[in-house]
Amino acid sequence: MFAKVIVDVPAKQTNRAFDYSVPPSLQGWVEVGSRVGVPFGPRVLQGFVVELHETTTVDPKRLKAIRHVLDAAPPLTEELVQLGHWMSSTYLCHEVTALQAMLPGALKAKYERFVQASEAGSAGRTELLLLLPAQENILNYLRSKGKAKMEDLLDAFPEDGGLIRQMLDEGQLVETQGMKDRLATKKALTVFPPGAHEASEAATETHDAGTSGNAPGLGGSADLLAIAEELPARSHKQKEVLRYLHENPRPIRLTELMDKLQVGAGTVKGLADKGWIGLREVEVMRDPYANRHFEETKPLPLTPEQQSVYDDIAATLDSRSHQVYLLQGVTGSGKTEVYLQAISRCLEQGREAIVLVPEISLTPQMVERFKGRFGDEVAVMHSRLSLGERYDEWRKIMRRQVRVVIGARSAVFVPFRQLGLIIIDEEHESSYKQEESPKYHARDIAAWRARYNGAAVVLGSATPSLESIQKTKAAPGGKPEYKLLKMKSRVAGRPLPPVHIVDMREELRSGNRSMFSRLLHRGLEERLLKGEQTVLLLNRRGYATFVMCRTCGYVAGCPHCDISLTYHQVSRTLRCHYCGYAERQMELCPDCGSEHIRHFGTGTQRVEEELVKLFPGIRVIRMDVDTTTEKGSHEKWLTMFRNKQADVLLGTQMVAKGLDFPDVTLVGVIAADTVLNLPDFRSAERTFQLLTQVAGRAGRHQLPGEVFVQTYTPEHYSVITASRHDYEGFVEEELPHRRKLGYPPYCRLILITLTHEQVPLLVRTAEAVAQRLRELGAAEQENVFASGTGEDFFMNVLGPVASPIPRIKDRYRFQCVVKYRGEASASRIVAKVLDEFAERTTKDKLTISVDVDPQMLM
Numbered sequence: 001m002f003a004k005v006i007v008d009v010p011a012k013q014t015n016r017a018f019d020y021s022v023p024p025s026l027q028g029w030v031e032v033g034s035r036v037g038v039p040f041g042p043r044v045l046q047g048f049v050v051e052l053h054e055t056t057t058v059d060p061k062r063l064k065a066i067r068h069v070l071d072a073a074p075p076l077t078e079e080l081v082q083l084g085h086w087m088s089s090t091y092l093c094h095e096v097t098a099l100q101a102m103l104p105g106a107l108k109a110k111y112e113r114f115v116q117a118s119e120a121g122s123a124g125r126t127e128l129l130l131l132l133p134a135q136e137n138i139l140n141y142l143r144s145k146g147k148a149k150m151e152d153l154l155d156a157f158p159e160d161g162g163l164i165r166q167m168l169d170e171g172q173l174v175e176t177q178g179m180k181d182r183l184a185t186k187k188a189l190t191v192f193p194p195g196a197h198e199a200s201e202a203a204t205e206t207h208d209a210g211t212s213g214n215a216p217g218l219g220g221s222a223d224l225l226a227i228a229e230e231l232p233a234r235s236h237k238q239k240e241v242l243r244y245l246h247e248n249p250r251p252i253r254l255t256e257l258m259d260k261l262q263v264g265a266g267t268v269k270g271l272a273d274k275g276w277i278g279l280r281e282v283e284v285m286r287d288p289y290a291n292r293h294f295e296e297t298k299p300l301p302l303t304p305e306q307q308s309v310y311d312d313i314a315a316t317l318d319s320r321s322h323q324v325y326l327l328q329g330v331t332g333s334g335k336t337e338v339y340l341q342a343i344s345r346c347l348e349q350g351r352e353a354i355v356l357v358p359e360i361s362l363t364p365q366m367v368e369r370f371k372g373r374f375g376d377e378v379a380v381m382h383s384r385l386s387l388g389e390r391y392d393e394w395r396k397i398m399r400r401q402v403r404v405v406i407g408a409r410s411a412v413f414v415p416f417r418q419l420g421l422i423i424i425d426e427e428h429e430s431s432y433k434q435e436e437s438p439k440y441h442a443r444d445i446a447a448w449r450a451r452y453n454g455a456a457v458v459l460g461s462a463t464p465s466l467e468s469i470q471k472t473k474a475a476p477g478g479k480p481e482y483k484l485l486k487m488k489s490r491v492a493g494r495p496l497p498p499v500h501i502v503d504m505r506e507e508l509r510s511g512n513r514s515m516f517s518r519l520l521h522r523g524l525e526e527r528l529l530k531g532e533q534t535v536l537l538l539n540r541r542g543y544a545t546f547v548m549c550r551t552c553g554y555v556a557g558c559p560h561c562d563i564s565l566t567y568h569q570v571s572r573t574l575r576c577h578y579c580g581y582a583e584r585q586m587e588l589c590p591d592c593g594s595e596h597i598r599h600f601g602t603g604t605q606r607v608e609e610e611l612v613k614l615f616p617g618i619r620v621i622r623m624d625v626d627t628t629t630e631k632g633s634h635e636k637w638l639t640m641f642r643n644k645q646a647d648v649l650l651g652t653q654m655v656a657k658g659l660d661f662p663d664v665t666l667v668g669v670i671a672a673d674t675v676l677n678l679p680d681f682r683s684a685e686r687t688f689q690l691l692t693q694v695a696g697r698a699g700r701h702q703l704p705g706e707v708f709v710q711t712y713t714p715e716h717y718s719v720i721t722a723s724r725h726d727y728e729g730f731v732e733e734e735l736p737h738r739r740k741l742g743y744p745p746y747c748r749l750i751l752i753t754l755t756h757e758q759v760p761l762l763v764r765t766a767e768a769v770a771q772r773l774r775e776l777g778a779a780e781q782e783n784v785f786a787s788g789t790g791e792d793f794f795m796n797v798l799g800p801v802a803s804p805i806p807r808i809k810d811r812y813r814f815q816c817v818v819k820y821r822g823e824a825s826a827s828r829i830v831a832k833v834l835d836e837f838a839e840r841t842t843k844d845k846l847t848i849s850v851d852v853d854p855q856m857l858m
C-alpha cells in the first residue's frame with residue numbers, strides 16, 4: 001500500500017503530495033485523513049495522508065516508509081481532505097495550511113522536536129568518517145540518552161548549533177517530532193472496587209467517574225466487607241473506605257471519595273498497594289457547561305410565516321438534495337425557532353447539523369437555546385473555552401457522541417460524516433471571513449460541504465450581505481445560486497419599534513453640548529421611572545483611544561508601524577495593535593515637554609461617566625473589550641442585566657446582536673456615523689446593518705419599544721432606511737453606487753499585499769507584479785473574446801499604492817487590488833504570477849500575501 005502525504009512545511013516547494021510506502025505494521029492504521037510522521041530529508045515531519053493507492057509510479061528504491069501514525073482515528077475525513085484541496089486553489093494558500101485550519105488548536109503545532117543519533121551515525125559509517133571532537137561529544141551524549149529533546153541538546157552544546165544542523169543534514173543525527181498530545185487530555189485518579197472496571201474506553205471518558213451507573217461483576221465486593229472486618233480497629237478510616245466501596249461498588253474519583261469520607265489520599269493508596277482495590281488514572285472530559293442546568297424546551301407551534309419557511313427547508317432535507325437558502329427575517333421574527341425545528345428534522349433522519357454564530361453573539365443565551373432543545377447532543381466550540389475544553393468538545397464529535405455543533409467560524413470544519421444541515425446566523429457578519437491564511441469565508445465552505453453531502457445551508461439575517469442577496473437573483477440563463485425565503489413580521493404580531501432620527505447638529509445649535517440629545521435624555525428618564533431597561537450602543541470603531549498632547553498636538557505613534565498607539569486604561573500602557581509594542585503611559589510630552597497630555601479612553605467609558613453625572617444612582621453595565629476579557633465575564637454581565645440588576649446595558653457591537661430581553665423598551669445609538677466615515681466601500685452597508693440589529697433589541701416581548709438614533713448625517717440613506725426597517729429600500733439605494741464604482745457584488749476583489757523593509761525594492765517589485773497581472777489579464781480577455789463563448793470575463797488591476805497602514809513591524813506595505821468578473825480565471829492568473837515571482841521574492845525576503853474576497857481593503 002502507498003500513501004500520498006502533504007507535509008507540514010508551508011512552502012511552495014512542498015505544496016504537493018509526496019509518495020510514501022505504508023509498512024505492514026501500519027496497515028489498517030493509515031487512512032485518508034491520518035496524521036503521520038514521515039522522513040523528509042534529514043528530518044521526520046508531520047503530514048496528512050491525502051490519498052491511498054495499491055500501486056505507485058515512484059521507484060521503490062527511492063520510496064521511504066511512513067514512520068508512525070499520530071492519532072488512533074484520523075482527525076480529518078476524506079471530505080475534509082478534498083475540501084483542503086479546493087481551498088488551496090480557491091484562496092491561493094498552501095494545502096497544508098488549509099488542512100491545519102480544520103484541526104482544533106490542541107492538535108495543532110504542539111509537537112516537540114527530538115533528536116537521536118542515526119543508525120548510520122552510530123554504526124559502521126561513522127568509522128569511515130573523521131569526526132571532530134565536538135561531533136564525538138554530541139554523538140556520545142545522544143547515545144547515552146537514546147533520544148533527547150532538541151532544546152535540551154542545544155542547551156547542552158550551546159556553541160554547536162550550526163554543527164548540529166550540519167550533522168542533521170549529513171544524516172548523522174535524526175530529528176523526530178513528538179506530539180504533546182497527552183498533555184491535552186485531562187486525567188484523574190480513580191478508585192476501582194474489585195470487579196468494577198472501565199466498561200469501554202468511551203464510557204469511562206464521558207461519565208463522571210463518580211456517577212458511573214453500571215458495576216459489572218459485583219462478585220468481588222463481598223470480599224471488601226470481609227477484609228474490613230479483619231482489619232485492626234485503629235485502621236477505622238480504611239475500614240470506612242472499604243465499607244463504602246462495598247455499598248457503592250462502582251468507580252469513583254479519588255478526590256470525590258476523599259471529600260465524601262473525609263479521608264486522606266494515603267489511606268486509599270494503602271488499600272490499593274495491598275491490591276484490594278484498584279487506583280488508576282482515567283481520562284476525563286472537561287465540560288464547560290457541566291454545572292449548568294438547561295431547561296428543556298419543546299418546539300413552539302410555528303407562525304404561518306415560520307411554517308412556510310420550515311416546510312421549504314424540510315422538503316430539501318427529506319429529498320437529501322443540496323440547496324443554499326438565504327433566510328431574510330426581520331429582528332424578532334423567530335428565525336432561531338425555525339433553525340431549531342429544522343435541526344430536529346435533520347437529526348430524525350440520522351444526520352448531523354452545524355450552527356455558526358458570530359463569536360460575539362455566541363452568548364450563553366444562544367447556547368442555552370440549543371442545549372435546551374437538544375441537551376447532550378450539542379457540542380459548543382468557541383474561543384473563550386480553554387484549549388483543553390475545546391479539544392474535549394472536539395473529541396465528542398470524533399466519537400459520534402454529539403450530533404449538533406454550535407460554534408464560531410472554524411466550527412464549519414467539524415469532521416461530521418453525515419452532515420445534513422449547516423446554519424449560519426447573522427450571515428452578513430464580517431467575522432465569518434478569516435483574516436489570516438487560509439483567508440476563507442465560512443459561507444463558501446458551508447456551500448461546498450452542502451454540495452458534497454447533499455445537505456441544506458440556511459443563511460439567516462435581518463440584513464443579508466449584498467453579495468448574498470445578489471446570489472438570490474437569477475443569473476442570465478441560469479438558476480439563482482441561493483433561494484430567498486422571507487419572514488416579514490415579528491412573532492405574535494408585535495410591531496417593530498419606531499425609530500427616531502435625532503440630528504445632533506441641531507442639538508448643538510440649540511446649546512446642548514452633552515452627548516445625549518434631549519429626546520434620548522427624556523427617554524432614559526422615563527425608563528428609570530418605570531423600571532424598564534435601556535440598551536445604549538456606542539460603536540467603538542473610529543472612536544479615539546489615542547494619546548495626544550494638548551499643547552503641541554503630538555500623537556503617540558508606534559516606532560515600528562505607521563499607526564497611533566492605543567491607550568489601555570487597565571494597565572496604564574500605550575500599545576500597538578499591530579505588533580504588540582507597548583510603553584508606559586507618558587507623563588510629559590516627548591516633543592515639547594508639556595504636562596497637558598490627554599488620554600482618550602474608550603468611548604464607552606466616557607459615556608458611562610456622563611450617564612452617572614446626569615442620572616445619579618443609575619446602574620450601568622458597560623460591555624466592551626476592557627470589561628469582557630476575563631473568562632465568563634460576558635455571561636456574568638448579561639445575566640445581571642437579565643435579572644434586572646442594572647438599568648442600562650452600554651456597549652459596543654456586542655450589545656447589538658442576538659440578545660432577547662423582555663424589559664428592554666429603549667434603544668439609543670450614541671453616534672451612528674462613526675462607521676460611515678471609514679474609508680471602506682462597505683461602510684454604508686455596515687452602518688445599516690448595525691443600526692437595524694440594535695434597533696431590533698427593543699420591544700421584543702409584551703412591552704412596546706422605541707429607538708433613538710443620534711447622528712450628524714441624518715440625511716444619509718443608510719440611516720433613513722434603517723430607521724424605517726427597510727432592507728429593500730437600502731439595497732435599492734446602495735446597489736447603484738456599487739455598480740457605478742465597480743465594487744462587489746458587481747465584481748469580485750483580490751487584494752495583494754507586498755511587504756519589505758526597503759521602499760525602492762518594494763515599489764519596483766509591486767509594479768512588476770501589477771504589470772504582469774495586467775498582461776495576463778489582457779491575454780485572458782482576448783482568449784475569452786476569441787472563443788466566442790460570450791463568457792463574462794473582465795479583469796482590472798488597481799495600484800500599486802501604499803497600503804492604508806503603510807508600515808507594520810518595520811516593514812513597508814504596498815498593495816494592488818484585482819477587480820474581476822468571471823469564474824476562477826482571475827485566481828488562476830494571480831496564482832501564476834505568484835509562481836513566477838516566487839524565486840525572486842524568496843531571494844529578496846519580500847512577502848506577498850493574497851486575500852480573495854477581502855472584507856477590508858487594509
Ligand SMILES: Nc1ncnc2c1ncn2[C@@H]1O[C@H](COP(=O)(O)OP(=O)(O)OP(=O)(O)O)[C@@H](O)[C@H]1O
Pocket residue numbers: 300301302303306329330331332333334335336337461462491492657658659660696700
Ligand atoms: N412560533 C413562536 N411562537 C411564540 N413565540 C415565538 C415563536 N417563535 C419565536 N418566538 C419567540 O419570539 C422571540 C424572538 O424570536 P427569535 O429570537 O428567534 O428571533 P430572531 O429572528 O432570531 O431575532 P434576531 O434576528 O433579532 O436575533 C423569542 O423570544 C422567541 O422565543
Ligand SMILES: [Zn+2]
Pocket residue numbers: 549550551552553554589590591592593594
Ligand atoms: Zn507636546
Ligand SMILES: [Zn+2]
Pocket residue numbers: 558559560561576577578579580581809
Ligand atoms: Zn507596532
